[in-house]
Amino acid sequence: MVVLTKGDHVWLQDPRKESKLIPIGAYVAIADSGRLQLRDDEGKDHWLDKEMAASLRTMHISSVNGVEDMIRLGDLHEAGILRNLLVRYQDNLIYTYTGSILVAVNPYQVLPIYTAEEVTGYKDRRIGEKSPHIFAIADNSYYRMLREKKNQCVIISGESGAGKTESTKLILQFLAAVSGQHSWIEQQIIESNPIMEAFGNAKTIRNDNSSRFGKYIDIHFTERGVIEGAKIDQYLLEKSRLVSQLPDERNYHIFYCLLVGLPAAEKGKLELTEAKDYYYLTQGDCLECEGRADKRDFAEIRGAMKVLTFSDENIWDIYKLLAGILHLGNIQFVAVERRNLESTGFAQEDQVSKVSRVLEVNHKNLCDALTNKTTMAHGETIVSPVSKDKAVDMRDAFVKAIYGRLFIWIVTKLNEATYREQEDPKGMRLGIGLLDIFGFENFGKNSFEQMCINYANENLQQFFVRHIFKLEQEEYDREGIKWDHIQFVDNQETLDMIAMKPLNIIALVDEEARFPKFGIQHFAGLVYYETDGFLDKNRDTFSPDFIGLIKTSKIQFLKMLFEKDITGVKDTRKKPPTLGKQFKTSLDALMNTLNACQPFFVRCIKPNEYKKPNVFDRELVARQLRYSGMMETIRIRRNGYPIRHTFKEFVDRYRMLIGGVKPSHLEDCKAASTRICEAVLKGYDWQQGHHKIFIKDEQDVFLEQERDKALTKWCVLIQKTFRGWFYRKKFLQMRSAAIVIQMTWRKCVQRVRFVKMKRGYLRLQSVLRSRILTYKFQFMRHKIMALQAVCRGHLVRMETVHRIRSVIKIQSLARMMIVRKKYKEPLKLHRRKLKTEVSDKRERDEENDGSKQAAEPGELLRQAERFFDR
Numbered sequence: 001m002v003v004l005t006k007g008d009h010v011w012l013q014d015p016r017k018e019s020k021l022i023p024i025g026a027y028v029a030i031a032d033s034g035r036l037q038l039r040d041d042e043g044k045d046h047w048l049d050k051e052m053a054a055s056l057r058t059m060h061i062s063s064v065n066g067v068e069d070m071i072r073l074g075d076l077h078e079a080g081i082l083r084n085l086l087v088r089y090q091d092n093l094i095y096t097y098t099g100s101i102l103v104a105v106n107p108y109q110v111l112p113i114y115t116a117e118e119v120t121g122y123k124d125r126r127i128g129e130k131s132p133h134i135f136a137i138a139d140n141s142y143y144r145m146l147r148e149k150k151n152q153c154v155i156i157s158g159e160s161g162a163g164k165t166e167s168t169k170l171i172l173q174f175l176a177a178v179s180g181q182h183s184w185i186e187q188q189i190i191e192s193n194p195i196m197e198a199f200g201n202a203k204t205i206r207n208d209n210s211s212r213f214g215k216y217i218d219i220h221f222t223e224r225g226v227i228e229g230a231k232i233d234q235y236l237l238e239k240s241r242l243v244s245q246l247p248d249e250r251n252y253h254i255f256y257c258l259l260v261g262l263p264a265a266e267k268g269k270l271e272l273t274e275a276k277d278y279y280y281l282t283q284g285d286c287l288e289c290e291g292r293a294d295k296r297d298f299a300e301i302r303g304a305m306k307v308l309t310f311s312d313e314n315i316w317d318i319y320k321l322l323a324g325i326l327h328l329g330n331i332q333f334v335a336v337e338r339r340n341l342e343s344t345g346f347a348q349e350d351q352v353s354k355v356s357r358v359l360e361v362n363h364k365n366l367c368d369a370l371t372n373k374t375t376m377a378h379g380e381t382i383v384s385p386v387s388k389d390k391a392v393d394m395r396d397a398f399v400k401a402i403y404g405r406l407f408i409w410i411v412t413k414l415n416e417a418t419y420r421e422q423e424d425p426k427g428m429r430l431g432i433g434l435l436d437i438f439g440f441e442n443f444g445k446n447s448f449e450q451m452c453i454n455y456a457n458e459n460l461q462q463f464f465v466r467h468i469f470k471l472e473q474e475e476y477d478r479e480g481i482k483w484d485h486i487q488f489v490d491n492q493e494t495l496d497m498i499a500m501k502p503l504n505i506i507a508l509v510d511e512e513a514r515f516p517k518f519g520i521q522h523f524a525g526l527v528y529y530e531t532d533g534f535l536d537k538n539r540d541t542f543s544p545d546f547i548g549l550i551k552t553s554k555i556q557f558l559k560m561l562f563e564k565d566i567t568g569v570k571d572t573r574k575k576p577p578t579l580g581k582q583f584k585t586s587l588d589a590l591m592n593t594l595n596a597c598q599p600f601f602v603r604c605i606k607p608n609e610y611k612k613p614n615v616f617d618r619e620l621v622a623r624q625l626r627y628s629g630m631m632e633t634i635r636i637r638r639n640g641y642p643i644r645h646t647f648k649e650f651v652d653r654y655r656m657l658i659g660g661v662k663p664s665h666l667e668d669c670k671a672a673s674t675r676i677c678e679a680v681l682k683g684y685d686w687q688q689g690h691h692k693i694f695i696k697d698e699q700d701v702f703l704e705q706e707r708d709k710a711l712t713k714w715c716v717l718i719q720k721t722f723r724g725w726f727y728r729k730k731f732l733q734m735r736s737a738a739i740v741i742q743m744t745w746r747k748c749v750q751r752v753r754f755v756k757m758k759r760g761y762l763r764l765q766s767v768l769r770s771r772i773l774t775y776k777f778q779f780m781r782h783k784i785m786a787l788q789a790v791c792r793g794h795l796v797r798m799e800t801v802h803r804i805r806s807v808i809k810i811q812s813l814a815r816m817m818i819v820r821k822k823y824k825e826p827l828k829l830h831r832r833k834l835k836t837e838v839s840d841k842r843e844r845d846e847e848n849d850g851s852k853q854a855a856e857p858g859e860l861l862r863q864a865e866r867f868f869d870r
């Protein structure tokens with residue numbers, strides 16, 4: 001019984017028995033009440049009582065935060081894988097390994113993980129050394145090719161919109177960057193992409209830039225790893241799109257680009273107007289595609305065509321054919337009856353004339369080819385009218401034939417430009433093939449195309465399983481490795497039934513056998529196919545009358561496209577190969593190529609149907625994981641020994657890991673390999689076969705890391721010694737130079753200091769002197785001021801005394817005057833009295849004493865008078 005506490009992670013299973021829902025991860029949010037609250041990976045809360053909770057499966061620690069390599073997952077089941085992808089996706093970690101297989105979840109947003117720094121970061125690194133990345137796959141294929149001198153291939157699969165084409169472009173970007181020449185050929189290879197996309201991609205409900213064909217790009221390298229050329233193979237272009245589109249879907253991009261990008265004069269010559277005017281472009285009711293700029297794309301396509309050596313005539317002829325197709329689509333048929341026979345006429349004759357003008361064919365022949373059918377019976381040619389519906393079918397088949405051949409011609413032309421003969425015929429040509437092919441399809445209604453696609457996927461799955469399991473198992477048996485035989489899904493029987501056994505489905509369809517709806521148990525599930533239109537799609541033919549029409553055309557390019565058909569008509573006994581047969585032949589060739597290469601696998605996963613970032617639809621992803629055979633892969637990879645080396649290779653590569661192992665040509669390699677493994681891979685699961693050492697992915701990474709460490713150790717020693725010698729020499733030189741510099745510098749510094757000090761002293765002196773003088777001056781001034789003060793005081797005092805005296809004098813005079821005034825009358829009176837007395841006395845004296853005595857009193861009197869006068 002499990003006791004859960006807060007923060008524990010568990011697997012939450014839908015309790016309904018019939019439920020096929022995959023368990024979802026959840027963590028315990030609340031555990032301290034009577035019940036448990038669990039929050040699942042989608043943020044939903046679930047309340048469980050403790051008894052129910054006790055039956056929950058706890059999550060392995062490796063699943064809690066996710067792992068980079070799913071082989072290391074403890075919970076090795078569908079839910080574990082799904083959750084691992086989910087938690088990584090939520091952190092914008094879109095890549096995850098399963099051994100050396102890369103699972104890439106489409107982020108639907110531009111992540112900053114494809115920069116030039118990232119390219120450099122992944123250069124020459126082993127898988128697993130850095131976090132999973134498409135660049136790691138590209139890098140490993142490149143360096144493995146150079147190291148082992150063997151061709152490599154990268155098989156990129158997934159549903160429409162899962163990111164196959166983007167992954168292919170990223171690998172190309174990486175290879176162009178690491179092969180590092182920035183040559184014209186690299187430019188041409190890269191420029192071929194917009195042309196392929198214009199003619200082979202269209203907007204669908206599931207992907208705005210959906211590749212409607214499969215492709216295998218083989219990039220050729222010189223022995224030194226420089227890109228030398230490339231070759232593209234295309235598979236199964238979806239031609240039905242040319243004549244009808246589902247709602248919200250478009251025809252191939254090139255038509256819309258042509259109509260908005262072509263200058264008016266050229267458009268006039270081709271009698272073209274706007275996209276809304278063409279039946280073949282308007283059935284999906286979607287003329288523009290968000291995020292695409294058709295006008296800008298057209299300029300890019302034209303530029304790319306120039307780079308890829310399309311002549312002006314070629315380009316103009318292509319435009320004519322595209323215009324011809326659009327005008328053909330606008331022909332409207334009407335049912336008529338002629339001589340009691342159901343036949344067909346045209347709603348507007350001028351539309352047919354337009355086609356004959358643009359395709360430069362005979363007008364009458366065109367009318368006949370569109371409405372009549374010529375057959376041979378008993379050596380006689382019989383021309384019979386066709387019904388309206390048949391005429392529409394015949395026209396559509398003709399359009400598909402033109403475009404299909406045009407597409408093949410374009411690919412051939414691209415190959416002519418990008419394919420190079422080997423520069424050095426004696427040297428070795430190496431290649432990396434990139435297979436961007438439609439994934440397994442199972443829709444509500446599955447038709448011939450789905451059967452071909454699923455047949456291709458059966459082949460690839462078989463290749464995958466064979467590569468990963470069967471061949472390994474055989475090799476283990478051959479090498480005498482102990483191997484617990486595990487069950488695996490081998491789809492050889494399905495393949496036999498579809499195409500290998502004498503009475504296979506493709507052969508039956510070729511023989512035009514009629515059978516109703518049938519189902520095939522594919523590796524990814526049971527698919528029912530509806531056989532309506534199967535035979536026609538398989539025959540992929542058009543009325544031979546159109547061949548006669550093409551012969552009348554003045555456009556040599558059109559004739560050239562149908563050259564084989566024109567010559568083939570002469571030999572009526574030879575049936576043209578059916579589409580099924582053609583597809584099988586090209587697929588067989590592809591499988592042979594792949595079988596000759598060392599493969600890498602990239603499984604692209606679409607996280608939601610809305611093309612939105614950060615939305616992860618678990619059911620959708622689980623279905624894709626099932627289709628991609630991921631579970632089987634994980635089991636096989638985990639149980640097996642995916643890495644093996646011959647003893648010689650092993651000794652050459654890892655002998656530095658332990659001491660005393662000589663180079664392989666001087667050693668007993670088997671014994672030496674054992675010694676190395678026993679010393680380095682102690683406790684690891686490895687095995688020794690008759691000729692090879694078998695190890696697992698993680699041991700390989702460990703060995704490589706140890707090798708790196710050992711190499712680094714020796715490199716460091718060599719570097720250390722050399723650097724020691726070099727830097728010592730440099731040091732001595734620098735030291736003597738430093739002494740000279742120091743000397744000069746010190747002299748200079750001291751001199752500057754001295755001058756500074758001298759200036760300082762001078763300043764000090766002058767300051768001091770000025771202080772002394774100031775002091776003296778102050779002292780003298782003080783004295784002088786004191787003297788001045790004394791003098792001024794004296795002067796002021798004298799002045800004051802003088803003033804006071806004057807004042808006193810004035811005062812005394814004033815007082816005197818006042819007093820005089822005051823005493824004047826009495827004085828006058830007194831004087832008069834005195835005078836009177838004196839005169840009285842004189843008279844008396846004169847009377848009494850003679851003249852002498854009389855003189856004295858006279859003097860007295862005068863004095864008294866002066867006194868009074870004053």
Ligand SMILES: Nc1ncnc2c1ncn2[C@@H]1O[C@H](COP(=O)(O)OP(=O)(O)OP(=O)(O)O)[C@@H](O)[C@H]1O
Nearest residue numbers: 106108109160161162163164165166207209210211
């Ligand atoms: N690594 C990526 N980074 C950012 N966006 C991506 C990435 N991979 C895919 N996409 C987005 O998803 C869209 C669909 O991808 P892509 O065309 O490669 O799908 P596909 O698997 O080739 O589909 P189809 O089979 O229909 O051609 C791209 O146009 C792009 O917007």
